[in-house]
Structure formats: C-alpha cells, structure tokens
Amino acid sequence: MAAAGSAKVALRVAEVLETIVSCCVGPEGRQVLCTKPTGEVLISRDGGCLLEALHLEHPIARMMVACVSSHLRKTGDGAKTFIIFLCHLLRGLHAVTDKEQDSLISKNIQTHRRHWKNCCQWKFISQALLKFQTQVLDYIMGHYLSKHFLSIFSSSTKERTLCRSSLELLLEAYFCGRVGRNNQKFISQLMCDYFFKCMACESGCEEVFELVDDYFIELNVGVTGLPVSDSRIIAGLVLHRDFSVYCPADGDIRIVIVTETIQPPFSTSGSEFILNSEAQFRTSQFWIMERTKAIMKHLQSQNVKLLLSSVKQPDLVIYYAGLNGISVVECLSSEEVSLIQRVVGLSPFVLPYTSSRYETCNTALMNFCKPLILRSKRYVHLGLIGTCSFIPHCIVLCAPVQGLVEQHKSALHGAFKMLRQLFKDLDLNYMIQASDQNYASSPLTYKNSRESTPLPEIVNGSMQSPYQGTVVENKGKLATTQTYLKVYSNFVVPSVELETHIPRSIPKVTPTDTYQTDETLRYLSLARIVDDSEPFMESNSANSTTENTRIEISCENLQVTEIAGRGSMLAVREKSLEMCTSHGYCFSSIPAGCVLPVGGNFEFLLHYYLLNYAKKCHQSEETMVSVIIANALLGIPQILYKSKKGNYSFPQIYVRTLHAIQTHQPMVSSQTGLESVASKYQLLTSVLQCLTKILTIDLVINIKRQPQEVYDQDSEEEV
C-alpha cells in the first residue's frame, strides 16, 4: 500500500506531536509520566525521551523522531523546540501553497510562479530551503544577529573569565525546561556549585566539562526516599560499593589499583599444570600463599592503605590485606577505574613475575578513605587529590522516587553537554555577492577572516610531526580516527581543525613531507578515496596549476578529513571555494560562550532580520522561504507567553520587542535567564534539514515483510 507523503500528512503528524510536546515547554511546562514494559516509571519533561517513549508507528513520524534524536546526540538540547518549529514551518508552507492554488483558480497565473502548481512544487521548496540554510542563514547570523550577542565570559580582562552570575542565569533557563517547577532553582544552584567546586583553574573548564560528561554516571549517587532538598555535593569520589575489608587509617594514605587477582592461580589460561605428587601440590600451594603474603607485605612497605581492584580477590588476599592494614575495594567497573586513573594520574599496579625483586609500584596519595552511609546503604568515600584541572566531587541526588532521580540525573548530564557545546566556537560560512561591495569590504571585527589564519605554521606543524613519532590526539570529532591510529601507532594526525584548513593548505604542501602519511593512509580505506577525491581534484585543478603529484597528495589529505566524519561538509565548501575569485567568501564563527536572553529573544531577532532580508530579496522563492521561516520562528515565543495575560501577552511582547529592535534599544524580557546561541543555531539548521528531507518524499510505500538483514558491503571490503 502506498500513501502520498505530502507535507499535509507531515503537518498532521507534527501537529499531534506538538500538542504533546508543547505542554512541557518553558518554565510553565508540566511533567509527563512514562511507564516502561518492565514496570519502571519515569518522570520526564525531556522532549527526546517522550518521543522515544511514544513508539510511533507512522513512517513520517518515525523519520521526525530519528531527526530529533540525531540532533540531540549532537547538542543534547532542543527536542521540544524542534517539533514546535517544524510544525509551524509545515503549517506556513501549507498555508502558502493553499493560497497559491486558490489564486490559480481565481486570477491569471503569473508566469514566474507557475511552477508551484506542479507536482514537484515541494521539491523546489525543499531546494530553496536548502539554499536558505546553507547560504542565507549563516549570513544573517554572522552579519546582523551577531551584534546582539552577549557573552558568558566577563569581558573586563583580556583573558576570558567565566562569569558566575551569567552561568547561573544560563543554567536556570536550561533547567526551566528540564526539571519540575519546584526544583528548578535548587537543581541549577546545585549544578553551578558543583561546577565551580570541581574546577581547579579557569583555563581547565573544557577539561572539566569533558570529564564530567564522560564519567557522569560515576560522579553521582542517587538516593530515593529523601526530599529533593537533601541533595548535596560532597568532596571526593564515591564508589557504589562497600569495602571488602576496612582498616581505618589516617595520615599518609596511598592507593594502588590492580586489574588482576593478586593471588597467583594454579594455571593460567592456555597452559597446563601437571601434578605428579601430593608433595608437589602442597609446595605449590605454599608458594602461592607465600607469594601473596610477600606482595601484600611489599604494598604495606610502600605505605599503601587502600587496594582498588577491578576483579574479585580471593579470601587469602583479603585476609592478608586486613593483616597488613590495607583496606580493599573489589569489583570496580572499568569506568570507575579509568576515572580514578584520569583524576589522579595513576596506572594499574603490575604484579611482578619474579618473586625476588619488587620495584616501587605506582601509588597515589589521597586525603582520606572512609565508609559513607546513605540511606542505610554503604559506599566507599575516597578523598582523591586530583592532578588535573578537575577536583573530584560527587553529587548526591535525592528524590522521593527513582523516576525523579533519573530525571535530575539526565537533566544535569544534558546541562554539561550543553555547556561543553557552548564553550566551542561554531563556524559559519557564507557568501557575499560581489555586487554588495559594502558588505564585503566591511571589516569583520572578531571573525576569523581566512587570510588571517596562521596557515603555514599549522601545515608545517602537522606535517613534521610524523617524524617525531608522537601521537597527538585530536579532540572530540576525530574519535574514529583514533581507532585507526591505535593500529598504526607511529602515525600522527595533526591537531588542527582539518576540515577548515587543509583545503587551502594544499598548494603549500611539499611532496616529500607528506609521503609517509600517504603510505599509511592508503591502507586505511582504499575504497573511499576513489569517490570522494573527485570533486576535490576538480576544484584543485580549477584553483591552481598543480602538478599531478600534488593532486595525489591532496587526495590523501582529503582522506584524513573523510575519516574525521566531515567529508560531505568538505565537498560543499570546496564548491564555494571555487567561487572565491568572483564573490567575497566569508568564514565567520559564533565565538565560544555566546548567549542571548531567554523569552524568545533569538526568535524575535531572527524574525525581524529575516523579514528585512526578504524585502531586499529579488528572487520570489527566497522571499517566500524567508517569510515562512520568519513567521514559524514566532511559534516558540507564542507558546512561552501562552498563559500570560495583559501586558505580558504575546502580541504585546511582540510589538514591544520589534519596536525595540527597530529603534536599537535593549530588548525587554519578562524572564531572566540566558540561552546559548550556538545551540539555537544548530537547532534551526537541523529542523531545516529535516524539513527538506520530509518534502523530498512523495510516496510512502508500506512493505509487509520481515526486514531482511542488510550486509554492509563497505565493511567487508575494509576487512
């Protein structure tokens, strides 16, 4: 069976989702209770969670949910706004096309609008949307909106310092959309305290975000049955288990981590132990005992007071540990072990294989180590001394029910994700028509104009590093690359942002420098080189008169970015690079820490500038798309001010805000709080991408057959 996959259907689906989601939006939003088939009860206001829990059947709806979840994976925020915005866009499109059809009947058809009538009208719209997203949006963001941005960093000094009060405002606004009404303030205070307690120095805040985001589960303890207000922050690390043996100790406490049983086993895997006599058995048992004893004695002599083990230790080890005054915690999860390793910079204790000599083992100092009792359950409380910029602290989250603990946990985790995003620069690139001379010539004050980037240095640095033989880890985006790198450990990837700089660095690369890199790279994935390199070669040949060998190199360089997962982005940019000569091509960025006040300020601003832009536009499609998007943006503040009356009703606010923008006055906002610009921008692009995806579908075909397993052909080739 097939159904028309038109925007009408999508609109109907989106409207249903909107009604569910809109009750949870904003500070006035309410909670939703989700039950699981296992009997668990979850309380949530998180849009992504709700959409997942609905288990939607309609294919268009499922596509929307997939788009939302991929957006959430990237930014961790904005699922509800996504649906509302998408719904308003579809509504706007629907209204426009309806009107068009009416006008077709009544009036004479204007020739340049004839194509709306066709069945492929949606396709044109989707193309116009894509064009808008890639070209117009960035331009408006970088050019008009940027002057309204505030920063979370206090600007008094040259170095950027984090302003506590603005961080509080930001977090408060974030938690307004995430946790129940009566806990918003409390949780955001808790988070703020936690962050400032964990941060050793201002410069290390990125590291703190990264660490907390990665090990969030290990860094909090949920306690049910207590009021939420009993939640607190405790210094040190809490392990979710009890001591196997606890010996109170104070003063100089050292810890050691082991990942295997200390008592040597009779036989290791893959080996055979032949017993010929009872005496032999006795002596081997005696030897095992003596060895265990000796190791524990040795640990004691090193002043070790706590043994952390990722495996279960035999009774014998526990006994000798107790005799030597060493406390033992067993069965730590691998995450806990790696967290401790990262915080104190400690590597596991390797058991010596010869019994005669023991070297000084790896130990770390700590302040205290004691049992902690929360709700009659015992935990291990360690006062670790952090060696990195993270000072270990734990959050104890209390709530009457587990569902609420989970909600607060995920909200806190999401907040760290959001902050991690906020502290990164976001690149914008847009094209300025050559005719608009005044735009092109206007100095872009804080933006990285492409000429000013220190390109040569980066190229040299990146290409020389293979000879030094050190591994520079690319942060964040290059996760996939790293897995490859483990295999070729002598190979090095430069730590610069490859996708921006490499295309322009090609002409300067000398063949000898990159030769080794090529060799290794060719192994990585031969299959991909072929299809991806083509647009590149074209652009290269168009750009400069390079020799064949250089093009070859550029192919390999492209490969590096391909692995980094940004191949498609690169291709798009290459195309625009070609146009460099005729148009002013701008690289700009939303700097880290850009925020705007909450209460629809971003939407109002963008609405205003889009309408202005639409007036100047020459092409009708562009005008129409801009107007539709501009009007759809208002949907979000509409819901936010829905329950407000009188002076704070939506029309009043709208008129006042637009007036304020026109007269260059500061905008008034009834709410206090800040929100990240980058996440808003990302949300907008994600929604537009989703919409283009929906519009390009013209038929939904329903197949009633068991899904067949699809083998990934690429993966076989790679093996």
Add this chain to the structure above:
Amino acid sequence: MSRLEAKKPSFCKSEPLTSERVRATLCVLKGILTSSYGPSGRLKQLHNGLGGCVCTTSQSSALLANLSVTHPILKILTTSMQNHVSCFSDCGLFTAILCCNLIENDQRIGLMPTTVIKVNKHLLSLCTSYLQSEFCGCRILVDFSSTQTLLCLVRSIVTSKPACMLTRQEIDHISALILRAFLLTIPENTKDCLLLGKSIIVPLKGQRVTDSTVLPGILLEISEVQLMKILPIKKSDTFKVALFCASLSGDLSDTGEGTVVVSSGVSLENAVLDQLLNLGRQLVSDHIDLVICQKVVHPSLKQFLSMHRIIAIDRVGAALMEPLSKVTGTQPIGSLGSISPSSYGSVKDLCTEKFGFKHFLHLIPNEATICSLLLCNRNDTAWDELKLTCQTALHVLQLTIKEPSVLLGGGCTETHLAAYIRHKICNEPESILQDDGCTQTELQLLTEAFCSALESVAGSLEHDGGEILTDMKYGHFWSAQPESPSVVDWPDLLSRCGCGLYTSQEELHWSFLKSTRHPFVPQTCLPHEAVGSANNLTLDCFTAKLSGLQVAVETANLILDLSYIIEDKN
C-alpha cells in the same frame, strides 16, 4: 534465538488526574491507608490468591510491599512511600495519607497546577522552618540524662502497631527491652565519631511475649546433637576464638583458567585434608577454645578438634560474620596455611543456654556493641509484625540520637501545625503574594486545602466514630467518646489531648476539627516544666516525620504536575 517483533505504539493519555477511574482508585487506596492508621487502626489481612502465607498487618511497610497497584500514578505514590519507609522505617502511613489528602483537596479546588505547586511549596517551607525553629510548640528536645523521653517514644511506636497483639504489660516489657537493646549498642568510650553497634533479633516463636529478653553478645543457635558433643566448658578468664571466612570443607579451591593434570595415584583430596589437619594441629597448639566458620568444616577436622576439646561451629552464614568479628575483636581468617597469632580473637565467657525449645551457644564479649534481642510472640504473623516494630523502634532511636528532638504524637503536631499555618497566612500573606503572582483568594483556598489535609491525617486516628476536636489555645488534638450528648460539657467528656501533654481541666475552648473557625495563634514555645511533669506522652520521631512531610508534599506536587501519561504496553 529471539524473534523480531515490531514494537506496539504506546498509549498516551492527557490530564490523567481528571479521570474518574483514577480518582476512584486513589480514594480506595486512601481508604485502606486511613483505616489502618494509629493505635486503634483496623488490621488488614493480605493473602495472595496463588499461595504464600497470610499476613495480618496495619504497618505501611508490610501493607505497601504486598499491595500490587497497576495504575502508574498509584505506582508513583506507593513507591515514594516505600522509599520513605525504607529510609526512616517510621511515619509511612502519615506520609501516604497526607499525600492522598493533598492530591484530593487540590484537585477539588481545580486551580492551575503552577499556582498549586508554588503555594504548596511555600507552605511546606513554612512548616519545615517552624518545626526546626526554637519557638516550635510541638517539638521536645530529648534529655539524654533520663530514659523517660526515649521510653515514651518507643512505647508510642509499639502501641501504634495493633497487629502485634500485645497487652499493656507486654507493651511495657517490649518497650523496655527495645530501649535496653539500643543502649547496649552504644559504645562506652567514643572518640570523635559515634559508631553504633548492632542488635541482632533472634526469633523464638510460640513463646509468651514476656519471655523475650536482651543479652549482650551473640547467640549462636545449635542443634541438640551438637550440644551433646560439647563437653562441659571449662572455666577460664578468656576464651580464644578463631573465626574463619574461608571454607574448611576440604574442597579444592579455584585452580585458575588453565587445566590441571593430575597423575593417577595422586589424591588431591588427601593433600587438602592433610593441610586441614595441620591447621587443626596449629589451632590446638595455639590453645584455641572455639572455632567458628562461615562455611562448612570438614567432618574429620571437626572430629579432630572435638577430640582436643575445641568447640567447632560451622555454617554461621555471611550475615553474622560482621557482628562476630566485632564481638571477638578480630578479622576473619581467609587462609588455610600459617595463621598469624594476631588474627585470633577472644570472648569473655562462653556458655550454653536453652530458651524455649532452642539451644544456643552464648558468646559474651569483653567489650562490644553487639547484643541479641530474643523476641518471642505467640504465632508467626504476630511475630513478624513484632519484629518489624522492633526494627522500626531501633531505627527511630538511632535517628533520634542523630537529631536529638521528638515531636508530639497522637495528632497534636498536625493540628498545631495547621493552626500555625492558617494564622501565618491570614496575618502575613504578603510574603507569598508578592513573588508568586497568585491572588489572595487562591492563596486562601490552597492554604485551607493544605491545612485540612494535615488535620484529616490527625482525624484518621479516630476509628470508632468519636468526635474529633481541637482546642483554641494550644491547637492540640482531642477525641471524645462516640455517644456524646448533644449539649456537652467538654471538660468532663475529654480527659487528655492526643499526645497527653494537656488535661481538659485547664481553661480551654474547643471546636470541631471539621468546622470552620477563626485562625488563632497556637501557643508556641513549649513550657519546660510541662514536659518534665508529664510522663506518659505519645511521641513521634522528628527526623522521620519532617522528612515524611516533605516527601508527601513533593510527591503530591509531582502527581499534580502530570499532564500526560505515556504507557509502553510492549
């Protein structure tokens, strides 16, 4: 291999609280809870249609654990209460009833959830700050120089569990035992932090309640056969004890991940047994008197030990290991090889005793914070209830040590608090009105809902159809006999208020709890002499009740805030 099956779409429902079915089920649950509340509460008999034992109870922990609720809202409510009970053991029914009342009252008013939640939160903070303040009129500081207050607290708890089936004398006896058991767990000389010991409850069913007793140290149950083997224990000052956590059964221990090849004719069992007997020899030469093993002891080793007049007790289980190591003052031994002399423990005395039909080996420690509470009751269900009660009381005593104050019980705290809140909101409503943006009328409606929820918790204490009243001076709770004449002479009819602090002979004015009355200022700051003179007060645990109040309001807020329920029916 699992079958692939498409997930069924979830079931989504808006505004769940408005549905008639939810209200009805909430009402049923409330009925169950209120009818079980207090000393004269009705008992509930829970039995599973598919088998299992019948449980007669009126305690929230037993009640909620056995009830199976299906509606998600009720599930939230009951799990919230269960979590509270597992944290504090006490005040479970109070919390649950208050939560139900609040939901019902606020739902009836039908205001916006936003306003309701804001006002409730504010009222709660008024309550908590009043209860914690110095001039609170329903809180008593515990005087640790006498046991009077603590005994009253324990007796109130035991009295409020009618399913234990105790007479007045039995209640006194059990209360005294519980207090004594608790006092035995307090270490005599403490340094900076107080580490309480443990009271082990030893079951002895089918005996009279007055046969229950408390003994310092540990009682290890032994069979009659074992008892015969134990020769008369020789007298000495101390007895040396070896406490093993490793198995002495002679089984081969873990041999690692590889393979072990044993040549024919080599018997590893023999080798291990030799090792065990060597261990036995060492124990004999170290003059051990008692060997206790968590796991199994090999019969040959047992035989060997008894030949040398060493008592061997095995299979004591993991739960007893910690108390045992405290009593003997040593770490459990995990090695079969050479044992360092420092890992032997000792006890002051060792004797066999018989209680009822059971035989026990009694370990009397030199100085330890472990005691055994030998608990008797006539039948199984009553014993289970009594055990829960004892655990609750012991836990409450621990909480009271941490936070040395108690609240007046018998409904007086609730009515007093309601009177205080009414007065506070009536006289100074500005504090809420200016920052929360709700109107005066809304505030008054919601305050009335909150206060009447509190008062009807107190009212649930009365089950026999009697009149429930409150006085206009202290705001305490009074209940009168059911068949009161229409024109009443209250001072004669009433004797004491709910907590027993005030008598009706004072110049007081009463008013029905259900009727509307003018807000009045309840007398704050308890007079010290009044507390000292009254010796039979009904008291409640401060920590448990305070937290119960908070949890009840928070849970009610949470439930009122729900706009959708998404049920995953896969």
